[in-house]
Each structure stands twice: as C-alpha cells, then as structure tokens.
Amino acid sequence: MKPRRKWRGAVRSPSLRTVTEAHGTQGRRQPTSRGNAAGLNEIRFVDTTLRDGQLSLWALGMRTGAMLAIAEQMDRCGFESMEFFGFAGYIKMVREHKENPWDWIGTGAKKFRRTRLRYHGGLATGFEKIPGSVRLLMIERVVAHGITLTRSSDPWNDYEAAASEIKALRKLGMDVVINIIYSVSPRHTDAYYAERARQAAAIQPHRICFKDVGGLLTPERTRAVIGGPGVSDEELVLRVIAGEAVVKAMLATGAPKEYSTATQPLINLISELTQRRDCNRVFIQKGKLVLHIERRRRS
Incomplete structure (x- = not known):
C-alpha cells in the first residue's frame, strides 16, 4: 500500500482576511504565515515542544527542572511564538510530579525574553468539571505571569459560541488564536470549510489555525480546500506563496514571449x-x- 503523505505548512484561504497557521504533528515546529490579503510575504515558526510535545510524546512526563534547563537556549532559536503550558499540566504536575505548576509558569516565563509564549486552552476546554469563576481566575493568573496569548478550539467549529469566549478572554488581557478543526466525513466539504473560515474571521481572532490534529490532511485535500479542482502542484505552491489573485493575474498574461534571436x-x-x-x-x-x-x- 502506498504510504499517505501528510501536508504540513502555512496556508492562507482566499476567504480569510487574517493570518493563518497550520498545526499538525505533535511536538514539531509549525510554520506560520504572515502577509496581506493578497498573499504571503513571510513564514515564521511556532514551537510546540513544551506543550504539545510534552503532552503527546511524553504524557506530561518532563519535570520543571528539565524544561528550565533548556528554556534559555530555546528562547534564542528565533521562534515567533512558543506553546508553553496547557490545562492538563496542572493536574499532572500536582498529582504525579508533586510539583507546583505555578513555579513553572512563573519561573519558566521569565526565561523567555525574545519569544512570545502561548497558553493552550480557553474557558471551556478540558474534561474536568471546574466552575467558570475558577477558570477565569486561572487565566487571570496566567496573564499576570506575562503569558498573553492562547490557542483555543470549539469542537464543533461553532464560532458563534467561540465569540463569547474570545470576548471574555480579551477582557482578561489574553489574545486568542482560534482553531478550525480539520476532519474527514461527508459533512466536512470544501463549502463547509469555506463557511467556517468566514465565520472564524468574522470574530476577529489574533490568528486562525487550520488544525489537522489527526494527521488526515494530504496535499491532494489541501489543493481542493485551498487551490481548487485542476490546480497543479506548481500553481498550488505559487498560490500559497503569492496569493490566489496574484497568480490568476499572472496566468492571464499568457506564456512569456521570446525575445529577438539570431534566427529572425x-x-x-x-x-x-x-x-x-x-x-x-x-x-x-x-x-x-x-x-x-x-x-x-x-x-
């Protein structure tokens, strides 16, 4: 059986008017893209080692001392941002490591002077039944330690529901990257993602993350969602780099004309x-x- 290729990288949908980023395999550096609505002009990286790598590859097994030891070196790598901590970390550190998670949040955050740190989660994430007032206090204390950016999801890609959460997080001083969760089913069509992208952009998050949590997104599917039918690999690359409108204008000019040669x-x-x-x-x-x-x- 031919192995499936996974598509990773930064993508921009023509329907979006905000920065997008792609999120795939856990614990890897994920490219982000920044540019205007016409296309991309930069690719930057968000590191997920200390949050997603820690959670998905090590079952939150890395202790505070181990992470503090490498923090300053990671800060010098030049990442645009770094996912630093998430809701599940509190329980694991207290119950199993017998460590205070606020020590890592407070001391660890001070190690990063060049890189903007990200929290992971909002006010409605996790499986624990925790009062809303406690969740608000949790985010308030995270912001007090200098972490003012988080990434959040609605499992149904319901951005009407997400809008109220983003509003509440902003009041606490937290910018929000909102996820569009990718999946494969008869429901998850190109039209579905186009509509969800418009809805996500309408609530004006800090960023939009096209999150392929299950590793299901292939180059062919990316071409369908981002490029459209009949778009070649070469054209898809140009659309991602320069933007769909610019590439269409280029193609409309036709093939390059040959200059005068000695055969004329x-x-x-x-x-x-x-x-x-x-x-x-x-x-x-x-x-x-x-x-x-x-x-x-x-x-």
Whole structure:
C-alpha cells in the first residue's frame, strides 16, 4: 500500500482576511504565515515542544527542572511564538510530579525574553468539571505571569459560541488564536470549510489555525480546500506563496514571449553585415525608422 503523505505548512484561504497557521504533528515546529490579503510575504515558526510535545510524546512526563534547563537556549532559536503550558499540566504536575505548576509558569516565563509564549486552552476546554469563576481566575493568573496569548478550539467549529469566549478572554488581557478543526466525513466539504473560515474571521481572532490534529490532511485535500479542482502542484505552491489573485493575474498574461534571436531575418541580416570588410557604415531604413551601424577603430 502506498504510504499517505501528510501536508504540513502555512496556508492562507482566499476567504480569510487574517493570518493563518497550520498545526499538525505533535511536538514539531509549525510554520506560520504572515502577509496581506493578497498573499504571503513571510513564514515564521511556532514551537510546540513544551506543550504539545510534552503532552503527546511524553504524557506530561518532563519535570520543571528539565524544561528550565533548556528554556534559555530555546528562547534564542528565533521562534515567533512558543506553546508553553496547557490545562492538563496542572493536574499532572500536582498529582504525579508533586510539583507546583505555578513555579513553572512563573519561573519558566521569565526565561523567555525574545519569544512570545502561548497558553493552550480557553474557558471551556478540558474534561474536568471546574466552575467558570475558577477558570477565569486561572487565566487571570496566567496573564499576570506575562503569558498573553492562547490557542483555543470549539469542537464543533461553532464560532458563534467561540465569540463569547474570545470576548471574555480579551477582557482578561489574553489574545486568542482560534482553531478550525480539520476532519474527514461527508459533512466536512470544501463549502463547509469555506463557511467556517468566514465565520472564524468574522470574530476577529489574533490568528486562525487550520488544525489537522489527526494527521488526515494530504496535499491532494489541501489543493481542493485551498487551490481548487485542476490546480497543479506548481500553481498550488505559487498560490500559497503569492496569493490566489496574484497568480490568476499572472496566468492571464499568457506564456512569456521570446525575445529577438539570431534566427529572425533582421537580426540575421545585421549579423551578416557586421562581418563584411568592404564597408564601414550600414543604413537600414523602414518608413520613419532608421538604423545606423558604424564600424569604429579602437584607439
């Protein structure tokens, strides 16, 4: 059986008027894209090692001391942002590691002077039954430690429901990256994602993340969602880099026109005349156009 290819990278839907980023395999650096509505002009990276790598690859097994030891080196890597902590970390650190998660949040955050840190989760995430007032207090304390960016999801991609959460998080000083969760089913059509993208953009999040949590997104599916039927690999690359509108304008100009070459009659005539030794000047006239060629001696 031919192995499936996974598509990772930054994508922009023509329907979006905000920055998008792609999120795929856990614990990997995920590219983000920044640019205007016409296309992309930068690719930046968000590191997920300390949050998603810690959760998905190590079952939250890394202790505070181990993460503090590498924090300053990671800060120098040049990531635009770094996912730093999430809701599940509180329970694991207290119950199993016997460590205070606020020590990591407070001390760890001070290690990062160049990189904007991200929390993971909002006011309605997780499986624990925790009062809303406690969740508000939790986010308030995270912001107090200098972490002012989070990434949140609605499992149904319901952005009317997400709008109230984003509003509440903003009041606490937290910017929000909102996810569009990718899946495969008869319900999840191209039209579905186009509509969800418009709804997500309408609530004006800090970013929109096209989240392929299950590793289901292939280059072919990306072409269908981002490019459309009949779009080649080469054109898809150009659309992602430069934007759909710009690429369409380029294609409308047609194939490049060949410049004059030695095989054309006029060029061939001039070439032959310059080889003659019996004349020093050549005049070629056609209507008002006059071409004067003169042989000059080198001094």
